[in-house]
Amino acid sequence: MSQWRLDWPTSSGGRLAHARLKTSPGDFVVDEVLEFPDLPTDLPAEPVAGQGEHLCLKLEKIGDNSEYVARELARMAGCRSFDVGFCGLKDRHAVTRQWFSLYRPGCEAQDGDLIREIADRWPVLSATRQLRKLRRGDHHGNAFVITLREVNADRQDVDAALHRLADLGAPNYFGPQRFGIGGANLDRAVSVDPTTLNRRGRSGGKGRSSKKRGGSEDAKNVLYFSAARSWLFNEVLAAQVEDGSWAKSGATGPLWGDGGTTATGAQETLERGIVALTPALAGLFSVTRMKPERRPLAVKPEKLTWQWLEEGSLELAFFLSPGQYATTILSDIFELEDMSLGRHNEKQG
DSSP states (O other): OOOOOOOOTTTTHHHHHHHHHHESSSGGEEEEEETTTTTTTTSSSOOOSSOOEEEEEEEEEEEEHHHHHHHHHHHHHHOOOGGEEEOOOOOSSSSSEEEEEEOOOOGGGGGGHHHHHHHSOOOOEEEESSSOOOTOOOOOOEEEEEEEEEEOOOOOHHHHHHHHHHHHOEEEEGGGGGGGGGGGGHHHHTSOOOOGGTTOOOTOOOOOOHHHHHHHHHHHHHHHHHHHHHHHHHHHHHHHHHHTTTTTTTEEEOBBTTOOOOOOOHHHHHHHHHHHHHHHHGGGGSSSSSOOOOEEEEOOOOEEEEOOOOOOOOEEEEOTTTTTHHHHHTTEEEEEEEEEGGSSOOOOO
């Protein structure tokens, strides 16, 4: 399939205004919310509070993506990259405050020295120790403060749309970045062997370097198949946006897996019919052993507030749970022009 739909219907049938996103990193601020027992509210103190083999640090970063920071932390801490955990990927072109965990058993006495070294690279906002490595989705969510520039619409119309967003929510689409440029991740999904997802953990007599290559290939394949099921979810959601059923209380859509969907009745018929329109993707899941799951069709930002700044600029603040995307929600109202895409970016190691 050479063309993939990467822009889906909005809840109101169209977007109200054009706006510029990420004109500067300070226009997109993300604060990861993760609660620890007895976490000090001041700057990291010595000795670090809490107990456990994992040193957890909340860092503020600008211009660095999460995976790059994790690799650098592993180097500075003298541990394996696998021993550094974090809850989710955060945008590079933003001001992000995010937790990382470092596996450092028996190194409590050196925590202060390491924190000071790290603070020379990124501000360390808080620190604690805990028993478990941080894993994807462990956080409670993310608090956003986003400033849109050059919003070219009547303020009253925008205010009305934002009140509607606060009350009703927006379609819970996966963002287009998940699918790669032009849907490249979907092209790759239909071109690889789906049974590779079931081979992890088998040595097959391969050498160490072969295992490393195989592991890397498996990880990429998981990414591609995740993109495939996300795209199928978006297609089902788009159909329900068009018929108006997406906003019903408790409505969910399919994350396709082995056996397809767990829906029954008319909903199952709808979902299977839509997925069948793309047999290249539908056929992938009969052998992947991916368990079918459900995802809410609507996402409602919590504690949504906004204020108009200088002419044409709009600042919004809200909270989202893990797996919900700020730009997807805002795209239900605004045609967003991501200004960070036009900047020259140095490649990080």
